[in-house]
Amino acid sequence: MSLKKPISLLKNRNFLLLWCAYFISAMGDHLSEMEILRMQNALGEGVDIIPLQARMMFVFFIPFFLFGPLMGMLADRYPRRGLMIFADIARIALMLFFATLIIWLSPYSADWGPYLPLLFVGLFAAMFSPARSAMLPTLIEDEQLVEANALIRGVGVLATIISAVLGGWLADNMPGVAFKADAATFAASAILVFFIIAPKSDRTQVVREERFIPQIAGGVRYILCHRRVMQLIIFGTVYWFSAAGLNSIVPAVVKHSFGLKSYQDVSMFRAYLVVGMVLGSGALFVLKDALRSEVAITWSLIGAGLAGTLMAVSTISWWSNSVAYVLGAIGIMVAGFFGSGLITSYNALLQRIVPDRYRGRVYGVLDLCTMTGLLLACGVLGIPHWEKIDRWCGLIAMGIGMLMLAVGLTSLVIRHTNQPDPIGLSITRGFNEFFCRFWYKLKRVGPCTVPREGPVIITANHSATPDPLMIYAECHHRRISFLVAKEYTGIPVAKWFIGSIACIPVERDANDANSAREALRRLKNGDALGIFIEGRIPDPGEVAEPKNGVAMLALRSGATVIPVGISGTVFRDGIAAGFFAPHRATIRFGEPVDLSEFPSKPSHEELNAATKKIHGAILDLVELNKVQPRD
Template sequence: MKTQNQFQLFKERRFLPYFFVQFFGALNDNIFKNALLTLIAFGAFNQETRELLTNLGALLFILPFFLFSALAGQLADKYKKAHIIRYIKFVEILIMGCATIAFWHHQLALLFVILFFMGSHSAFFAPVKYSILPQYLERDELVGGNGLVEMGTFVAILLGTILGILLIRIHTSTLFISIAIMLTAVLGFMTSLWIPNQKTISNPDLKINWEPFSQTWYVLKRAASQRTIFLTILGISWFWFFGSVIITQLYNYNQDILHGNEAVMILMISILSIGIGLGSLSCEKLSRHKVEIGLVPFGSIGLTLITIDLSFAHGLYPEQVINVSTFLSHWEGWHILIDLFFFGIFGGLYSVPLYVLLQSRTEEKERSQMIAANSVLNALFMVVASLFSIALLTLGLSIPQLFLVIGFCNLAVTMYLYKLLPEFLMRFIAWLLINCIYRVKITGIENIPEEGPAIITCNHVSLVDPIVVMASCHRPIRFVMDHQIFKIPLLKFVFQTAGCIPVASEKENPEIKERAFALVKEALDRGELIGLFPEGSLTSNGNIQQFRKGLERILNNNPVPVVPMAVQGLWGSFFSRRYGKAMLHWPRQFLFSKIGLQITKPIPPEEFNLEELKNITQNLRGDWE
């Protein structure tokens, strides 16, 4: 049964045990990893050695993702994912048994080897972790489910960081660390037994290629052949490059720049994790349960600004070690915590929509392999991030200067990615319009088909009608619009990016008209949504005008369902003609003005009648113009 909000998923067996499996896995990773990093940070090493060992540890944990992800993706597509999870969780118990021995005998070299094996464990888990969700959750639950997973992951990171740091600093650390990592591994295995088995296997006939390099090359080529998927993977990978540089350096930033003790480190990680959790959870509400890629540019802009600000936030601290009280007695301490909190918020807003987009746009039979391709590139980017950090620090840059450099790098890279895939920026502009300029009350959004071709019709009140409709719908809509409106400078970018189709009358330009009908037919043949304003032009008096017959011609060529809708509240806006030409009169609506979008059930093509469509649209709009 579909849930109404993400927290109801905790009542469902199809989600709850999976959530705890990934939670305990992330918790154990971070207890172990942070215990090791704390040994390095507070051990008898000089600053250069600490920085080298810290980045070496990050490299060893990430390297298995590059080596084993392609194989893991094949296994997850060929066999039942629940069974694979149980095998992985059992192996985790064995790895943690070896880690216990290494802690007891204080074998730092062996701990680094075990860190590699924990990375290998996580590499095999990652494709299953993300590809299993679409099999258990409804499409409208994916944003909320992924938000909870990301929240749980970073709560686990927070707890793992606290436990890893504190337990390793206790005098009898070997006992408590051993109990913590073994108990967590056992709990992860026990909860994996509760995960329900899927009824189907994604690709049971898949032939396993055990040679890692050729298979890795294959999944990368396969991902690269699908433009949107590949650019989505690049966006996620860059996020991990960017985040890896920041988070990995926090330990040495605290030790060498702030001179903070373990409690200060725990406080910073806690604030960062809380921010990521809140940002991830807010995605469902901000996106209205849909895949809203418009949140991605919002997140990336915020990450850039926050990182640049963080590079100047450290101030001057005394050379002696400081505690939390001293840290918070300076404005710089609060400044750093605020930056880390919002870094987390924007990170959640950036990453969750990208993961949902990757899950929803990949085919079931190869979803795990595409997620494996994502893991490979994530690993590659994070390895390069470690080398990048080592190189810049070796050249003499301080950690705050490294933050500044990576902040400007994030600005340049994200601008380039959005140039390659401008749909992200278009959705961002549309999202800002209906969330910041207007407050939109949407009724009947479930009437828009989840897949397949259909024609969306709407009354035409203002120049932003298509943007409001596109931003409210989770599927891309290609609107057919007057070629003069299509050319308006401030809106042309949005219309072009959204794939809108300019049209002219027979008298104005017959070539543009015929080309528009040809493009509409091609789009419907591909199963896309076409948006039409049957009135043909903006209303000049607020009333719904006569509907033109072009829609009938389209339906004769492509008999598809017609979904009527109506916008409300835009008559009299800056973009309407109530007070003269649109966008050339003084605005009489202000920020957060309330508007509406009413959507009713699709009309089957065999029941379509143009006059009846006008009556339906009139009734949908009602008296609210």
């Protein structure tokens, strides 16, 4: 097993090329939006801007809805790099003639004609999207997925900031130039993608001779058989529905609630959204895999829901324009922060759990579902001829906020339904896991081998004060009750945690028969106990002798013994100093220790031998951490 540190993303040539290509093409996706609105006189007196904005998004994204699964199948069937280049070249041609196409098509429909050229641009964007998302995991290591998606999301929204401001300026000062600039961005993207050296992947497992429809159906069957994938697609759908709704009402909020009238004002307010998204991506880049994607998704939904509610509050008429603007800016920035966390996390999780041979089709279905949400929001706002709909932008924002909040709370309940702890303690467990991974730099090597049921003793070397927290952080499916020194129960926060996971206090300097009897009773009830075989934290350089308690309890109860090796911690004298000290901890769970050679009522020599065997298994894991270091 190789634990060699993967090459840094910022030194990974293929990733950098994909990253830069995405940055440039993301600029192209938004650069001409203000120019299209300008051609429709969107900020003129008496013009409702929400339907215009909604129609523009509707037309661009409907190919994702109509052809998402087909494009995903192509990404599994053909070289992904080639599909991306072809999509870029097609968009270059379209953007060069975009203004002419608008003029030609406008007479056919006053409402929809100006936006029909976007239908073809969206078609090739729908081809580009699943190919890019499916290619990314083949260029990097699994442990880099959150970091990579955060970088991609961050640079994408940075491109949106630039394109929003630049697009607004071009619309006000250089009409028509934005379309040519768009063509240049897609040309640059195609050149960068061309130089990516795509590795050979599992894509060859998809049989090309099989017909298109059965291949698409195979991807759908895979999704229907995997509940986690279905849940992630639902979360993505809610995100895009909500994002489309908020994006559509931004011009109306700026125009009516804040009293601002220029295209640049609309672009600048939208920039707060993408600033929040950049900050959200930056936070996940710093945290890397310290925050589990499932946890990030739940709290991102809740946070975005609260932010949408704040944006709705900003539209209330009793605020002055300046106060309303500040509240709205905070709301949309926070929405961007959590929205970025949501989309980054569900993408990283999908890329991690979906095999490469299905990944393109899964992303194709994801595009279908997410664009269904987007088109539903845009269609409801843009297709009917609502009377003075701009005046209802506050209620629309409130509805979106309540939807995301409800889905986030539902996600919280679902995620904790099958957990071994009550929901309050389960949230605490999640915070403990985050703290250990972020502050202690905790990394688990290999799987957690603790059985899901039955009596079990998890026993480890004792290297630092937070050792129990580290074990608890990396065993998600069992509630582990530790044998702890009685003095820890006098510390307020520790006392609550010790009580909540039903730890057993032990008199450190006495032969505590009551604690031993309680531990034996718990094991006979099928519980999981955590015991440090050495009984205490040894001083630096000291070799601690193991105690016989673990072996005695295991043999008397018949409990499974799981050895755990902890390394990379630093010694600090004192409970608080040890708890807050930064570590670089590695934890490794071993296979169950075979104690079948020993009787249930061992002699003193047999008990010593069993203890030596258990302790030896622990030391082997600690030594393995040194031989196969995490970096």
